[in-house]
Amino acid sequence: MASFKRVLLCYDATREGRRALCEGAELARQSGAETHLLAVLDRLDLAYGADVIPAVPLGSTEQAAKEILDESVGRLAELGVKVTGHFVVGNPIDEIARCCDELKPDLVVLGHHRRGMFARWWDGRDDTRLLDRLSCAVLVVHAQKDIEADAVS
Numbered sequence: 001m002a003s004f005k006r007v008l009l010c011y012d013a014t015r016e017g018r019r020a021l022c023e024g025a026e027l028a029r030q031s032g033a034e035t036h037l038l039a040v041l042d043r044l045d046l047a048y049g050a051d052v053i054p055a056v057p058l059g060s061t062e063q064a065a066k067e068i069l070d071e072s073v074g075r076l077a078e079l080g081v082k083v084t085g086h087f088v089v090g091n092p093i094d095e096i097a098r099c100c101d102e103l104k105p106d107l108v109v110l111g112h113h114r115r116g117m118f119a120r121w122w123d124g125r126d127d128t129r130l131l132d133r134l135s136c137a138v139l140v141v142h143a144q145k146d147i148e149a150d151a152v153s
Contacts, residue, residue: 004137007033008105009083010096012040013068016111020141021072024109025081027139033106035083037076038099039069040092062089097133109139 007028011017021037028035041062066087073085088095100108131138 004028004031004033004106006103006105006107007031007035008096008099008103008108009035009037010040010092010108010110011037011069011072012042012092012111013065014111014143016141016143018111019143020109020111020139021076023141024107024139025076025079025083027107027109028083029079029081035076035081036086036099036103036105037069037073037083038086038088038096039065039072040095041065041087041089042092093130093133096130100134100136105136107137107139108134109141112140112142 004027007024009021009024009028011021025035027033069085069087073083076083086099088099096108096110
């Protein structure tokens with residue numbers, strides 16, 4: 001198994017994100033790596049959400065996301081992983097790449113939700129662009145349908 005000195009866990013509270021968080025935290029713990037947990041509140045999701053749920057102010061959404069991050073940091077600490085939490089609002093691809101430029105991790109861990117080609121085209125996202133912007137190892141975790149990764153969530 002490879003040993004990592006600095007790991008960046010990217011977390012979005014989805015099933016895939018929870019599974020990635022569990023697997024990434026275990027790798028970080030085994031490696032004794034300096035660990036960072038990044039939560040990105042997607043600006044695009046906020047824009048769509050504002051049309052659908054206008055009664056929920058941005059501050060409430062942001063506060064809920066920060067609480068999820070704080071809870072995850074606490075749970076990782078209980079598992080023996082000392083982690084520093086980071087919270088940003090923006091485009092996830094840009095923010096993950098920016099965070100990697102600053103922290104210089106050896107490994108980035110993120111969850112991936114499978115979508116069809118048309119879904120990616122429709123919402124204008126091209127998640128593969130992230131790989132072109134990183135210069136470290138990347139662990140992409142898919143959630144299995146029959147496994148719920150709720151040990152950390």
